[in-house]
Amino acid sequence: DIQMTQSPSTLSASVGDRVTITCRASQSISSWLAWYQQKPGKAPKLLIYKASSLESGVPSRFSGSGSGTEFTLTISSLQPDDFATYYCQQYNDYWTFGQGTKVEIK
């Protein structure tokens, strides 16, 4: 089974900050990685697929990079609506999520 490890688990940041979340896979997954945003009581929302492709309608301040086993999600300038929990997901071999990164207000 492929394990996904996100870091950090919690991130405190201010509006306007540049934020980076890392996701590592236990084995190579090529670029078969997605990022989701989840707010309390809501379903996850797709942000990024194939490691770096921005889902339609998602603001351009969100970007993804990486391949193989190391990936990053970057928010270039954090907005009030971005305080949420973010999950990476590999879909190379079945499906596995990272444990999540909660982005909190500093």
Place this chain on the structure above:
Amino acid sequence: EVQLVESGGGLVQPGGSLRLSCAASGFTFSTDRMNWVRQAPGKGLEWVSYISSSSTTIYYADSVKGRFTISRDNAKNSLYLQMNRLRDEDTAVYYCARGMTGMNYFDYWGQGTLVTVSS
């Protein structure tokens, strides 16, 4: 507009059964792969099961294999999850999610239905 609406959640005793449903609209359900994903209270996301568009390919997470059965009725635009021999650790919000055609990430999710397993 794509819509996925889950139903069927509730309180059930350990060892009991429950059947979840997911009603799909706004897209051609019969051509799309579907999944169930769950989230225990305060925890992360866990993929549960996958079904191909024609039901020919089905996968389960090890944690539910032999207890849960995924199925679909393309004539009714509906996805199901039959859950038997439920355990305390199956307590979670269960989401249905569409698998993107040609790839396998989940592009649309329902709002979820809560299953509580407790005596």
